[in-house]
Amino acid sequence: MCRPALDGSRGGSPHSAFFLEVFMHAYRTHTCGQLRKEAVGQHVRLSGWVHRRRDHGGLLFIDLRDHYGVTQCVVEPDSPAFAEADKCRSEWVITVTGPVVARTAETVNRELPTGEVEVRIEEVTIQSVAQELPLPVFGELDYPEDVRLKYRFLDLRRDRLHRNITLRSKVISSIRRRMIEQGFTEFQTPILTASSPEGARDFLVPSRLHPGKFYALPQAPQQFKQLIMVAGFDRYFQIAPCFRDEDARADRSPGEFYQLDLEMSFVTQEDVFAAVEPVLHGVFEEFSAGRAVNALPFPRIPYEESMLKYGVDKPDLRNPIVIADVSDVFSRKDVEFKAFKDKTVRAIPAPGAGAQPRSFFDRLNDWAKSEMGATGLGYVVFESEGGKLAGKGPIAKFLPADSLALLAERANLVGGDALFFSADAKKDRAAALAGQARIRLGKELGLTQEGRFEFCWIVDFPMYEWNEEEKKIDFSHNPFSMPNFDRTKFLALDPNDRDTILGIKAFQYDIVCNGVELSSGAIRNHDPDVMLKAFEIAGYSREVTEAKFSGMLNAFRYGAPPHGGTAPGIDRIVMLIAGEDNLREVTMFPMNQQAEDLMMGAPGEVSQRQLRELHIRIVQPEKG
RNA sequence: GGGGGCGUAGCUCAGUUGGUUAGAGUGUCGGCCUGUCACGCCGAAGGUCGCGGGUUCGAGCCCCGUCGCUCCCGCCA
Numbered sequence: 001m002c003r004p005a006l007d008g009s010r011g012g013s014p015h016s017a018f019f020l021e022v023f024m025h026a027y028r029t030h031t032c033g034q035l036r037k038e039a040v041g042q043h044v045r046l047s048g049w050v051h052r053r054r055d056h057g058g059l060l061f062i063d064l065r066d067h068y069g070v071t072q073c074v075v076e077p078d079s080p081a082f083a084e085a086d087k088c089r090s091e092w093v094i095t096v097t098g099p100v101v102a103r104t105a106e107t108v109n110r111e112l113p114t115g116e117v118e119v120r121i122e123e124v125t126i127q128s129v130a131q132e133l134p135l136p137v138f139g140e141l142d143y144p145e146d147v148r149l150k151y152r153f154l155d156l157r158r159d160r161l162h163r164n165i166t167l168r169s170k171v172i173s174s175i176r177r178r179m180i181e182q183g184f185t186e187f188q189t190p191i192l193t194a195s196s197p198e199g200a201r202d203f204l205v206p207s208r209l210h211p212g213k214f215y216a217l218p219q220a221p222q223q224f225k226q227l228i229m230v231a232g233f234d235r236y237f238q239i240a241p242c243f244r245d246e247d248a249r250a251d252r253s254p255g256e257f258y259q260l261d262l263e264m265s266f267v268t269q270e271d272v273f274a275a276v277e278p279v280l281h282g283v284f285e286e287f288s289a290g291r292a293v294n295a296l297p298f299p300r301i302p303y304e305e306s307m308l309k310y311g312v313d314k315p316d317l318r319n320p321i322v323i324a325d326v327s328d329v330f331s332r333k334d335v336e337f338k339a340f341k342d343k344t345v346r347a348i349p350a351p352g353a354g355a356q357p358r359s360f361f362d363r364l365n366d367w368a369k370s371e372m373g374a375t376g377l378g379y380v381v382f383e384s385e386g387g388k389l390a391g392k393g394p395i396a397k398f399l400p401a402d403s404l405a406l407l408a409e410r411a412n413l414v415g416g417d418a419l420f421f422s423a424d425a426k427k428d429r430a431a432a433l434a435g436q437a438r439i440r441l442g443k444e445l446g447l448t449q450e451g452r453f454e455f456c457w458i459v460d461f462p463m464y465e466w467n468e469e470e471k472k473i474d475f476s477h478n479p480f481s482m483p484n485f486d487r488t489k490f491l492a493l494d495p496n497d498r499d500t501i502l503g504i505k506a507f508q509y510d511i512v513c514n515g516v517e518l519s520s521g522a523i524r525n526h527d528p529d530v531m532l533k534a535f536e537i538a539g540y541s542r543e544v545t546e547a548k549f550s551g552m553l554n555a556f557r558y559g560a561p562p563h564g565g566t567a568p569g570i571d572r573i574v575m576l577i578a579g580e581d582n583l584r585e586v587t588m589f590p591m592n593q594q595a596e597d598l599m600m601g602a603p604g605e606v607s608q609r610q611l612r613e614l615h616i617r618i619v620q621p622e623k624g
Numbered sequence: 625g626g627g628g629g630c631g632u633a634g635c636u637c638a639g640u641u642g643g644u645u646a647g648a649g650u651g652u653c654g655g656c657c658u659g660u661c662a663c664g665c666c667g668a669a670g671g672u673c674g675c676g677g678g679u680u681c682g683a684g685c686c687c688c689g690u691c692g693c694u695c696c697c698g699c700c701a
Binding site: 052054055056057058059061063070072074076077089090103104106107109111112115131132133134135136138139141142143144145146147196197198199200201219220222244245246247249250252474475476477478479480481520592593594 | 630631634635636650651652656657658659661662663694695699700701
């Protein structure tokens, strides 16, 4: 086509096209996002993808796109480049050469940073052609997830995803800079490690050298980072890949994800908060694009309080609704509503909901029954009648005036407001339904404020919980957390003293933003005796604990500093900042919900030879 | 493992109570068009209605099964 002659056979003055070609970069002198009015008159070369072509017969426009932007290029039929340019279709990769010209006032495109100029095509080189696209790059339409994932390289060309992934990179580099500025040091930890008995399901990697033995991919570098503290490195961080073989959710990638993993020595819980808060606050402010971030220090909310007031351990504080316990009101002798007697009853205020139609209340009731497995969601609508509050709705008739007034006071409601009730014999279930109802009400009544970030710490998690199915005590969260309990008394605990044990809090905390759990952390248990006792309570004999955690227990017997840390989820941070509600929108090459990589074909079958080397034989599950 | 939603042209979707040859937009191909920027106009090609079975004179539509995608529950120290 129109390649520059490199043998010098065509002579030319310094002003000839030939001179410019020879001294011009083979692919580009500028990017597609670079040219402005100041460049008018320059002879330039651009390379990129054909974003869009507009054929006017007598005039052909090609919008050329690369990572940096879009530049309009134009060619007329009498140009020697027209025939070649006319062949170009969407997503072909081409190189164009020609002068930058100013657009006339009427033809300037204000939407485009390069919209004041265009490149008049004198020469086109087709670098790569494209078949008809399974997924158009141009436009903002939504496409099926499987097509997007199979042709991820096309999806990634699209503006929104391209920007999200670029944003992710910027967020990570900002985090890294802020951590280093705070005196943290980045270290790598192994990817092939040992399976650990607690927590999620492991991904296993068979060992070739050791028949019948397996590595596991780390669920998190938990033990390693504690060992780094024992090794005296004081402040560690890592953008750490974590692998868990559990089912996916919109906010939980299948298989793998990244954490800002960090650990510090000689710290209290407040020291960890003080180290993490400015990093998160700083990075969210940096990329907030006008959205407010709540001020430091972030509120600390005890777990019990969160479960009462918000019905979840990850409250969305953009939602002003606060749940109240009203069990006592329904236990009063003058309240004859049998369905709520002797149950935990939580009241969810719905300010302004009195104006909603009957269908609004019915819909919530249906939702509670069908999706939450509840018997229903009772409600009362408050109305002002001559300066006094009157109750309306199906259960209002069971509530005498003074009980009604008490409810309104507890829920801080006035006429025109409504109050929903979540009741269950089990406190946890009443709280959970109330929590979900709070979220729905906040959204449907428009009370949850968009466009802001509300962080909080949830603190004082219980160390243990009762496993009803197996009738035993389990760790409720991280087994390596330090119990917030007198050491001597802890070591002397009777493992059957269930009431005392279930009341023990741990130095364990989550950080939550807008109802999304960003991280879980703890002050660690660095005392081997306390650790053995803690595991004994959860049903692990000393021998088992010694065997399973020998590496760490041993280390703690050679001088271990008190230490603690946390690990905010990188993907979720980027998701929040990008304003997306699915992790796949901020992950370059995600797997689908069934943990398959549709582009690369993973997981895939392997050869018999590979299996033999690994001493593995496949046993297919029986179909039935 | 369980529940909900979806599956119709390359892509996004419509398709009435079960009734003639399954439509639109976009993309593709062809024609026209010198200032568009979602260019416009005319025309054409493009369909195993996810797959299998059933009911029916007749199924995109109803029933059963199955597969795929997705959201949720379980699970996620």
